[in-house]
Amino acid sequence: MATYQLTNYQATVKLLDVGPPFGEIPVIAVKILDPWIYTITTSDSIQIPLEAQYNFLRVTAGYPCAVSPGGKYNDYIASEFSSYTYPVTSTSRSEKGTEIEVRDTYASSRDALDFTIRMYDPPDSTGNAKYQLVNAGNRNDGRVGVFVVYHTDNFMIRCTGNNSIDCLHVGDPTPNSFDLCDNYKNSGLAVSDVSACSVYSQSALTKSVNSLINSMYYTMRDTPAPSVEPYGGAGDSEAGGGDGTFDYSGNPPGDAGSFVLPNISAADTGFVTLYNPTMAQLKQLSNYLWSSSFDLNTFKKIVNDPMDLFLGLSILPVLIPSGGMKEVGVGLVGTGVYMPVASSQWVKVSCGSVDMSRLTGSYLDYDPYTTVEIYLPYIGVRTLKADEVIGKKLTVTYNVDILSGACIAWIDINYHCMYVYMGQCATSVPIVSGDWTNLINGILNVAGSAIGGAVKGGVGGAIAGGVAAAASVAVNDGKISVERSGNISSAGGLLAPKRPFLIVSSPRICKPKNQHTFEGYPSYITAVIENCSGYLQIEVAHIKNIRATDEEMDEIKSLLLSGVIV
Amino acid sequence: MSFDITLGYSKSPKIQLTKEIVEIATYTGTLKEETSLIDPVVLVYVDLLSEVRKSNYMIIPQFGRKYFITNITVVRDNLVAFECHVDVLSTYEDSIRNQTGIVKRSEQTNMQNLYLNDGFFKVYQNPHVIEYEFPLGFTEYEFVLAMAGS
Numbered sequence: 147m148a149t150y151q152l153t154n155y156q157a158t159v160k161l162l163d164v165g166p167p168f169g170e171i172p173v174i175a176v177k178i179l180d181p182w183i184y185t186i187t188t189s190d191s192i193q194i195p196l197e198a199q200y201n202f203l204r205v206t207a208g209y210p211c212a213v214s215p216g217g218k219y220n221d222y223i224a225s226e227f228s229s230y231t232y233p234v235t236s237t238s239r240s241e242k243g244t245e246i247e248v249r250d251t252y253a254s255s256r257d258a259l260d261f262t263i264r265m266y267d268p269p270d271s272t273g274n275a276k277y278q279l280v281n282a283g284n285r286n287d288g289r290v291g292v293f294v295v296y297h298t299d300n301f302m303i304r305c306t307g308n309n310s311i312d313c314l315h316v317g318d319p320t321p322n323s324f325d326l327c328d329n330y331k332n333s334g335l336a337v338s339d340v341s342a343c344s345v346y347s348q349s350a351l352t353k354s355v356n357s358l359i360n361s362m363y364y365t366m367r368d369t370p371a372p373s374v375e376p377y378g379g380a381g382d383s384e385a386g387g388g389d390g391t392f393d394y395s396g397n398p399p400g401d402a403g404s405f406v407l408p409n410i411s412a413a414d415t416g417f418v419t420l421y422n423p424t425m426a427q428l429k430q431l432s433n434y435l436w437s438s439s440f441d442l443n444t445f446k447k448i449v450n451d452p453m454d455l456f457l458g459l460s461i462l463p464v465l466i467p468s469g470g471m472k473e474v475g476v477g478l479v480g481t482g483v484y485m486p487v488a489s490s491q492w493v494k495v496s497c498g499s500v501d502m503s504r505l506t507g508s509y510l511d512y513d514p515y516t517t518v519e520i521y522l523p524y525i526g527v528r529t530l531k532a533d534e535v536i537g538k539k540l541t542v543t544y545n546v547d548i549l550s551g552a553c554i555a556w557i558d559i560n561y562h563c564m565y566v567y568m569g570q571c572a573t574s575v576p577i578v579s580g581d582w583t584n585l586i587n588g589i590l591n592v593a594g595s596a597i598g599g600a601v602k603g604g605v606g607g608a609i610a611g612g613v614a615a616a617a618s619v620a621v622n623d624g625k626i627s628v629e630r631s632g633n634i635s636s637a638g639g640l641l642a643p644k645r646p647f648l649i650v651s652s653p654r655i656c657k658p659k660n661q662h663t664f665e666g667y668p669s670y671i672t673a674v675i676e677n678c679s680g681y682l683q684i685e686v687a688h689i690k691n692i693r694a695t696d697e698e699m700d701e702i703k704s705l706l707l708s709g710v711i712v
Numbered sequence: 713m714s715f716d717i718t719l720g721y722s723k724s725p726k727i728q729l730t731k732e733i734v735e736i737a738t739y740t741g742t743l744k745e746e747t748s749l750i751d752p753v754v755l756v757y758v759d760l761l762s763e764v765r766k767s768n769y770m771i772i773p774q775f776g777r778k779y780f781i782t783n784i785t786v787v788r789d790n791l792v793a794f795e796c797h798v799d800v801l802s803t804y805e806d807s808i809r810n811q812t813g814i815v816k817r818s819e820q821t822n823m824q825n826l827y828l829n830d831g832f833f834k835v836y837q838n839p840h841v842i843e844y845e846f847p848l849g850f851t852e853y854e855f856v857l858a859m860a861g862s
Contacts, residue, residue: 416861416862417860417861417862418858418859418860418861419858419859419860419861419862420856420857420858421855421856421857421858421859422854422855422856422857423855423857424855425855428855428857431857454860455859455860455861456857456858456859456860457858457859457860458856458857458858459855459856459857459858460855460856460858461853461854461855461856462853462854462855462856463850463851463852463853464850464852464854465852465854466854466856474857474859475859475861476859477861485857488856495848495849495850496848497846497847497848497849498846498847498848499846499847500844500845500846500847502844505840505842506833507826508826508827508833509826509827509828509829509833510833510835515835523849523850524850542846544850548856549856549858571850572856575855640853643849644849644850644851645845645846645847645848645849645850646845646846646849647843647844647845647846648843648844648845648846649841649842649843650840650841650842650843650844651839651840651841652839652840652841652842653833653835653836653839653840654835654836654838654839654840655833655834655835655836656833656834656835656836657833657834661832662819662824663819665817665832666816666817666818666819666824667817667818667819667824667825667826667832668816668817668824668825668826668828668829668830668832669815669816669817669818669823669824669825669828670814670815670816670825670828671814671815671818671823671825672812672813672814672815673812673813673815673823674809674810674811674812675808675809675810675811675812675813676809676810678815678818678820678823679819679820680818680819680820681817681818681819682815682817682818682819682820683815683816683817683818684813684814684815684816685813685814685815685816686813686814687811687812687813687814688813689811690811691807691810692804692807692808693804693807694800694803694804694807695749695750697750698750698798698800698803698804701798701800702800702801702804702808705727705800705801706808706811706813707816708727709727709817710727710728710729710801711724711725711727711728711729712729712809
């Protein structure tokens with residue numbers, strides 16, 4: 147059970163009319179443009195605290211206030227009904243809608259005052275139920291009084307001063323004019339502008355009404371039922387679709403050929419020089435380093451260890467772009483050995499193209515029936531989606547950083563980049579002991595990762611020179627999936643194939659001779675049977691214009707669906 | 713009620729619209745009893761039983777229908793009862809040819825789309841494995857010596 151107060155409710159009010167005189171005080175009909183709305187269903191239990199502030203609500207005609215004891219009826223409301231709540235005891239239907247009745251729960255020091263509260267639930271045209279509570283009482287003379295929740299958005303207030311309003315109290319005699327207020331509204335007689343009223347401003351009226359409304363509350367026992375239905379209409383199915391553009395042109399990226407290598411490089415910084423020595427030139431340099439000309443003490447005035455000036459010596463599988471000859475300098479000291487210098491840090495290597503033609507010319511050429519893998523030098527074997535490459539031209543291009551040895555393999559599909567893999571193609575040549583340690587550790591790391599995969603898959607793999615084979619094994623759809631290699635790089639890559647190649651697994655079709663004459667091949671094309679020949683099976687047809695019996699029509703349709711020969 | 717019948721032998725599959733019929737004999741038949749036009753039983757006095765026992769097809773122009781002979785019963789000497797079932801495909805061939813529909817499967821090449829997967833192909837367990845080598849690759853090896861300083 148929970149009590150809900152209509153706090154923060156802000157009604158927009160509109161002065162409808164100055165009604166007929168209420169004694170000496172004018173009665174004003176106010177329309178709540180955004181009225182207080184809540185819904186009571188027959189499954190609800192509701193408790194309505196009888197509070198004095200309800201008395202501003204509509205007063206029904208003919209209720210027994212005229213004979214109420216003790217003076218004005220609203221005195222009862224104020225003094226006796228406050229702080230009492232009344233549970234719903236029954237529900238029923240009436241011409242006005244759902245009727246919820248609260249009975250015999252009030253104990254009073256007065257004589258047998260039983261009260262009944264009824265809430266009428268007539269739906270309006272929008273399906274909402276709106277209520278206003280009014281009072282009535284049941285006297286001990288057997289007459290039944292009711293509190294009624296009326297379906298209306300108008301209620302009556304009266305003027306009590308220039309800057310205040312007072313809703314009609316329960317028990318106040320009314321001129322039965324409320325319905326007239328609706329009539330005024332409906333007939334267009336209601337004034338539309340609050341300025342027509344000499345008593346209130348619109349803002350004052352709104353503020354006052356809101357103040358009254360916000361003091362209202364109601365109590366629901368158990369969980370309140372949803373106001374309309376749980377989803378409030380959200381999620382109802384709607385028509386849709388068919389608004390696609392069918393524009394499959396897209397905006398694909400360019401191919402590797404359109405990729406412009408960086409126009410800056412480490413060699414341009416002055417901190418690094420990249421030489422492209424021949425074997426003979428390297429021997430000259432080596433001879434110099436181990437000769438008496440290489441005065442260690444001279445170099446130690448520049449750096450702690452002269453070998454720190456040697457950043458690295460690598461074997462790269464690419465042609466180094468030449469930038470002319472230059473004497474190799476160790477620090478500020480010339481060695482007398484001249485070598486070509488690299489004009490750029492970046493090199494592009496084209497591996498050419500392969501046309502991946504369709505093999506069966508059927509759905510078997512695509513995933514999951516056909517699988518496509520590609521071996522990429524210095525990277526390893528990678529899986530491609532058959533859906534994306536079958537029937538297309540594949541082009542492989544490498545971009546190589548000759549300083550670090552990093553390489554990127556671009557796989558263009560029909561001249562648009564679709565796959566990019568990274569590898570390492572530099573084989574380090576040890577110059578000092580640290581280089582050797584790094585080289586061995588690098589190989590072992592690659593091999594170790596491949597061995598791990600082999601154990602996981604349950605099948606051992608042979609590792610040689612950093613090339614991992616037969617690593618992991620898994621069973622999919624009854625087929626064993628074997629990883630053809632681990633990562634290949636550095637010295638391992640140097641010993642592996644140097645050209646990319648594709649490995650395509652295509653289903654071997656088992657097709658009986660003249661299969662198409664016995665059961666046809668898929669079509670899904672709309673056609674007039676007259677224009678067809680041979681075996682024919684219909685997916686859908688609305689058979690018409692045949693002067694046959696119903697049984698014969700059914701048989702014709704059945705035969706067309708199961709297959710006929712035209 | 714008597715009517716003309718043509719007995720024949722169909723050389724075509726039952727599901728073929730236009731059937732190749734070899735005519736055997738023409739007789740006058742009567743209905744055995746109250747019967748439907750869909751599955752009639754026709755009584756025929758035949759001249760030569762050995763001739764008609766080879767028939768499997770009957771045309772009754774008066775009924776406007778062609779029939780498969782589903783059973784032949786010899787009632788007594790030369791009186792044969794043919795149990796028939798209407799061949800709707802041949803009877804209404806012209807009307808059927810004018811029907812329009814979505815073709816599910818077709819023998820006709822220009823009506824086929826083999827990229828639709830309805831599972832019609834069976835495949836062996838051992839697939840073809842084909843390798844395609846790219847025409848170019850890494851062919852050169854060169855040293856790169858990186859030195860600090862310019």
